[in-house]
Amino acid sequence: MDGASAAPWGRARRGPHPAWIVAAVGFVALLGAAGFRSVPGVLMDPLHQEFGWSHGTIGAAVSVNVLLYGLISPFAAALMDRFGIRRVVACALVLIAAGAGLTVFMTRPWQLMATWGLLVGVGVGSMSMPFVATITGRWFVKQRGLVTGVLTAAGATGQLIFLPLIASLARDHGWRTPSIVVSVAALAVVPLVLLFIRDFPSDVGVRAYGAEPGSAVGVRTAAPGGAARALTVLTAIVRKPVFWMLAGGFAICGASTNGLIGTHFVSAAHDHGMPATTAAGLLAVVGAFDVAGTIASGWLTDRLDSRYLLVAYYTLRGVSLLFLPVLFGPDVQPSMWAFIIFYGLDWIATVPPTVALCRKHFGEDGPVAFGWVFASHQIGSALAAFGAGVIRDVQGSYTTAWFVAGALCGLAALLSAAIPADRKARAIAGS
Template sequence: MSFGRLHPAWIVAAVGFIALVGAAAFRSVPGVLMEPLHEEFGWSHGTIGAAVSVNVLLYGLISPFAAALMDRFGIRRVVAIALLLIAAGAGLTVFMTQAWQLVATWGLLVGIGVGSMSMPFVATITGRWFVRQRGLVTGVLTAAGAAGQLVFLPLIARLAGDYGWRTPSLVVAGTALVVVPLVLLFIRDYPGDIGVTAYGAEPDSAAGVRTQAPGGAGRALTVLFSIARKPVFWLLAGGFAICGMSTNGLIGTHFVSAAHDHGMPATTAAGLLALVGVFDVAGTIASGWFTDRVDSRYLLVAYYSLRGLSLLVLPVLFGPDVQPSMWAFIIFYGLDWIATVPPTVALCREHFGADGPVAFGWVFASHQVGAAVAAFGAGFIRDIQGSYTLAWYIAGALCGLAALMSVSIRRKQPSSVDGVVRV
């Protein structure tokens, strides 16, 4: 694999970006198709939210094992199989007639597939292929996942409105399949496999050199038992659980439905959520840039605090038309959407060293547990009260708690990782 003067790390990152967009595409479907599924099958918002909960829960719980399996069997194999699972889950939904089938396809197959190439995939690529610009590349790849979930929303909403909800499911399945050949052709597991070092590493550095990894599931559990004894893990995991509640679980799943409750057309609401994805790209990349330069703890405090305040005012912004105040919320929430990922990855690497990607897999699992709780809980609140208002207030208050957790993290003493002194 030769690319002239361009370091291969950038090619791997570029294909990883595309793969994450393809994998995340199906994650954009639940919020848009909630109303069509409710109308066709009569399933309650809570029932559909439960299927989404299975999806996001597996999305998180699979990720630490996937990170360990990437160490054992390689990035290419794990990612290619994950994309095939996503395509199978998306395609099979067109045949479902009962709620349990929604859980099996939308929840089980897609949850396992997307979880196998979620945020720990980002940590693995940046940890193996980059020494310099890690924060920036982490931000770019994180933005790919979030943008893939949200940028597809207008297309999915239009296809669902014109042709029914089954057509966008098939489109998403095809998108995942198209990415598989790119992964097999261009992604390599380690820089040392093609005779180069990680980007920015010294020539004699051990960064990017293949190591003999232990069994995937065994290593994931071993790392968990080790990091669970450290308070910093619980502070990171607790904050990231609230991050998941306030993004994928709440806004990502229920924003379109909540806007529809206030008279806004679903296509308009989907367009707003897609705009969140557009601004998320800029916000997460900027967060990666700041992570290379600013204390990650303080970044998390700022992100969670501002997010909480915005959620507290959201209930008064809904209406049949999009007012300037709603535009301001969408722009801000997009910039803040997953800006928390680069500093969280950096803190995992700082505190857990070589186990950082797997440790982040467990932290990310907590993110998805939080998202699963919110996906079901907000739907339950809507069914009981006829409104999402209480859900927004609860999420806003919890974001304040996440800020307190972040400021409580102690700074690790200077250490050397990959030949680079980190403080």
């Protein structure tokens, strides 16, 4: 162990275990990164008004963002194995800051795609689900599930709770001000990452939280060449029907959350006379309730069949989307509040049962398999972000987009129902 690197943490052993400090800083980084990624959804109308860019064009930039977010995710853990958590996360935050800050100089659509799309997409993609898995896998043995749930909720909640602030800044000071705020906020988290995140508990002379003496958890090892393993696992799992059932359902999950609601809800509400700040506030409520929904879903996943949970989540989500077009109006009615609260509880409730099914059907390759399933989530998000914008441009409203998403959620429920039970898992998953 490097004594110099451990010394600053020595005093911390008398207080909270260093694992909680790492988790807390990870929570802040995830909360901010997700919030930064959600900003284009609020700025869609201001950008349309100033530059005349179509909703489809702006949606395309968002789709580049979410697509990169998903495609980089399976390799993020490999980057952290090779270069360390601190370096990867710090560099990711710098990319986010650069992408947000450079938008104030843009005059062409391709520049929007290069900044909010490419730079911010790569940045947040480097701090996605594998970041959560890396922290919890290295630093925790006890309460690993709880910490996973909280950090996962941070990733989804951050993109929603920032929206009211961004909308207010854009309304009062123009869209460039929130872009600068995002850039400065991303840079402000970098010192926290460099000071308080370490790669392994053994680097600071402690065991992982809850680990028994002699346990290998949290002990620094040689980098395992994770990028090659990610591709090897992908080659194996694409031959198995259960992967396509999980990936297909999760792609629809992404389309019906981040891609559609997260990107276009504010714009759609504004079409019906609702102030952008009010609509953004509703999405913030979604973010508040998704924490409770995720924790509850994790509790249910330990007790019920994960397949049936997914069937219920997708079915109820699809039905709610079919009703959404008639809920919009200049004011927020009780029916809209009901939709917002339900959608918040359901927003990322699909994650715990999906992770459990990947573990069940792919064994030790489960975490890597989930990385690729999560990539499908972001592909679905990207297609919805672009497609819904095109529908709005062509038809003048989002109504068709809500109906299509509702029908797709029904398909996701059918795919989930078709996932084999344990007794058939060996035959269909090829394990």
